Amino acid sequence: MKENRTHKITLIPGDGIGPEVTQAVVRILEATGVHFEWERFAAGAEAFEAHGEYIPATLYESIARNRVALKGPVTTPIGGGFKSINVTLRKRFDLYANFRPIRNLPGLESKWPGVDLIVVRENTEGEYVGLEHEVVPGVVESIKVITEKGSTRIARFAFEYAQKHGRKKIHSIHKANIMKMSDGLFLRCARKVAEEFPSIQYAEHIIDNTCLQLVMNPYQYDTLLLENLYGDIVSDLCAGLVGGLGLVPGANLGAECAIFEAVHGSAPDIAGKDVANPTALLQSAILMLRHLDEMAAADRIKKALEQVYSERKTLTRDVGGTAGTNQFADAVLAAMG
Numbered sequence: 001m002k003e004n005r006t007h008k009i010t011l012i013p014g015d016g017i018g019p020e021v022t023q024a025v026v027r028i029l030e031a032t033g034v035h036f037e038w039e040r041f042a043a044g045a046e047a048f049e050a051h052g053e054y055i056p057a058t059l060y061e062s063i064a065r066n067r068v069a070l071k072g073p074v075t076t077p078i079g080g081g082f083k084s085i086n087v088t089l090r091k092r093f094d095l096y097a098n099f100r101p102i103r104n105l106p107g108l109e110s111k112w113p114g115v116d117l118i119v120v121r122e123n124t125e126g127e128y129v130g131l132e133h134e135v136v137p138g139v140v141e142s143i144k145v146i147t148e149k150g151s152t153r154i155a156r157f158a159f160e161y162a163q164k165h166g167r168k169k170i171h172s173i174h175k176a177n178i179m180k181m182s183d184g185l186f187l188r189c190a191r192k193v194a195e196e197f198p199s200i201q202y203a204e205h206i207i208d209n210t211c212l213q214l215v216m217n218p219y220q221y222d223t224l225l226l227e228n229l230y231g232d233i234v235s236d237l238c239a240g241l242v243g244g245l246g247l248v249p250g251a252n253l254g255a256e257c258a259i260f261e262a263v264h265g266s267a268p269d270i271a272g273k274d275v276a277n278p279t280a281l282l283q284s285a286i287l288m289l290r291h292l293d294e295m296a297a298a299d300r301i302k303k304a305l306e307q308v309y310s311e312r313k314t315l316t317r318d319v320g321g322t323a324g325t326n327q328f329a330d331a332v333l334a335a336m337g
């Protein structure tokens with residue numbers, strides 16, 4: 001019999017809709033009977049107000065110790081202010097692989113039923129290194145960093161995942177016609193890794209054409225391998241194919257630690273109104289349960305979630321229902337029995 005151990009998890013509820021969706025997800029996780037011990041931390045503006053630090057040292061220590069975190073969205077100021085908490089955590093723990101599976105939920109009408117895409121985004125390099133400076137007034141340079149090491153390891157992650165999970169095809173998405181050196185290096189690394197995996201088809205598409213192809217016929221893709229910024233943009237587009245940002249999960253994975261978080265942001269337009277859809281974070285929590293080898297609990301939540309969507313009685317507003325965040329969580333709990 002499986003030992004019933006306690007999982008210590010660093011919990012960052014975040015801000016905006018973060019606390020609402022996190023609370024709903026924690027309730028559902030606790031109903032599985034898996035034992036969790038949550039180490040809760042504020043991050044971003046809220047943490048700065050309380051402790052004078054955007055990311056408290058104790059939060060870094062907690063993630064390093066527990067190696068697994070569940071995170072709600074954190075607002076990043078636009079055009080100034082502090083550095084993104086997400087980017088900082090991903091860099092600090094070298095969470096180089098951003099993994100975003102895109103699938104339809106039953107009961108939700110979509111122009112594209114049966115989508116089954118995996119988006120693998122490089123998570124530490126590209127434009128996100130944050131190297132920007134003003135050369136002279138009116139001229140700013142932003143540096144995009146692509147390395148052989150970073151490109152090779154994310155390509156290897158994508159191919160190993162594909163091989164392990166029976167995926168057939170990987171497309172590298174690029175703009176190497178314009179960024180000949182940086183995207184060129186990314187492609188050369190991907191091609192080299194592809195040679196080690198002859199059973200997986202390998203192809204390359206230019207990023208702008210990819211956006212067109214995705215909205216015209218997403219079925220032609222299986223697994224997308226992208227640099228950081230392209231992955232950020234394309235994963236939101238892919239979320240739109242299956243019903244929106246309220247649904248799609250994500251994981252930031254490194255050799256040592258993993259942080260599970262939804263693709264969406266803090267959604268200030270709907271924060272504090274009990275209308276946010278907690279499904280995206282709940283699906284991220286299912287990925288977390290699988291990472292913790294809690295397969296039965298993961299399957300139980302997945303089945304309950306699919307039942308709630310199939311019945312269409314208690315859905316949130318973003319997917320055409322009228323239920324609030326808590327009501328939706330109650331419906332999932334009821335379906336878990």
Ligand code: NAI
Pocket residue numbers: 017021072073074075076077086245246247261262263264265266267268269270275276277278279280318
């Ligand atoms: P957003 O993802 O917060 O919102 C985009 C649209 O999707 C909004 O209309 C929002 O209402 C809707 N939406 C998002 N999540 C939803 C949910 N769970 N249920 C129902 N509707 C949902 O993107 P936006 O507005 O560009 O960013 C807001 C803030 O979030 C920014 O400060 C941004 O930097 C931050 N952000 C944080 C992320 C993270 O912590 N991982 C990721 C993306 C953005």
